[in-house]
């Protein structure tokens with residue numbers, strides 16, 4: 001047996017011995033997963049699974065060991081995710097720490113910042129949120145107005161962020177602030193790391209059309225942030241912001257990889273379209289399902305190729321806009337299709353008359369409308385692809 005196969009076997013045995021039984025069951029929603037942080041309480045099995053995996057650094061398998069990661073090479077990390085997928089094991093930890101700010105810290109931070117923040121992310125002790133958008137700065141992110149003024153060893157930050165996902169559940173925020181209003185707008189921005197417990201920070205949840213309330217308005221009133229918490233250089237935050245968006249866009253597309261066991265489209269067809277037990281009875285529907293499945297397979301393979309590249313050290317570039325655009329548009333198409341298969345049964349808001357699965361179909365469909373907005377709208381992704389990937393003129 002070669003060493004990788006031996007590693008696979010040992011890892012599999014270790015996973016089987018250490019994962020609580022309930023972690024082998026699929027999640028119903030992202031909220032069933034562990035997002036970490038000081039503000040949440042998790043069921044005992046979820047916490048135990050987080051702790052045993054974090055102990056080995058396998059919540060962040062490829063991050064270097066000195067920062068709490070698993071120190072695994074590309075091939076070993078691939079084996080870990082393959083074995084977890086085969087066993088149907090849940091991820092022990094998810095969140096913006098692992099997928100967004102962590103990778104950026106690894107790429108860009110000083111040794112001191114890495115040692116402070118990365119181990120807390122790996123152990124799920126700190127949950128992060130993203131303070132980019134403002135009431136007057138979404139697509140035109142560089143137009144942000146939240147001011148930060150130097151005062152001794154601190155910045156004093158004042159302004160408002162909006163659409164801050166999970167701000168009410170997070171412990172730290174990475175945010176963009178204006179530190180020089182006199183220069184070209186991209187050149188006066190700084191990237192800060194801020195403790196959400198700091199005096200002057202307040203959050204107010206916003207409710208979505210789906211009934212969920214995943215994000216907040218965040219108000220910053222003379223908040224002191226130590227200058228030691230600048231990532232990159234003062235007024236050099238735009239480069240950091242763009243690098244992070246690369247990680248974010250890949251993460252968003254990755255969310256729409258078809259992970260659910262079975263095939264929900266076919267299962268729903270069998271349930272709601274009479275005569276579809278062995279073959280989808282309606283030829284047009286059959287074609288739509290086949291097209292979505294083929295497009296999903298293409299996206300999955302392309303994402304996988306890109307992720308292998310990143311594990312080999314490639315930085316995410318403007319092509320991540322393709323993943324974000326395609327992944328989210330495909331997810332919206334899939335949700336539309338699921339709703340049209342279930343027909344009127346997918347138009348319920350509460351019981352009676354609709355079961356839990358049907359109510360989830362409706363809410364997930366409504367939630368998917370935000371996919372083409374979060375992380376940069378579809379129109380903005382198309383602009384980036386046209387300009388920076390295809391090299392078309394402005």
Ligand SMILES: Cc1cc2nc3c(=O)[nH]c(=O)nc-3n(C[C@H](O)[C@H](O)[C@H](O)COP(=O)(O)OP(=O)(O)OC[C@H]3O[C@@H](n4cnc5c(N)ncnc54)[C@H](O)[C@@H]3O)c2cc1C
Nearest residue numbers: 130131132133138139163164165370373374375376377379
């Ligand atoms: C579910 C969800 C979660 C989010 N989470 C976060 C978060 O955690 N942190 C955070 O900071 N932000 C978050 N956002 C905010 C998101 O990044 C912004 O909503 C997005 O960037 C769009 O900005 P806007 O809402 O101000 O729309 P606008 O920028 O005002 O755009 C309005 C419309 O105009 C179009 N448009 C604008 N400019 C152009 C152009 N140049 N060319 C063509 N069309 C254009 C847009 O595509 C859009 O259709 C989240 C949003 C959603 C929906």
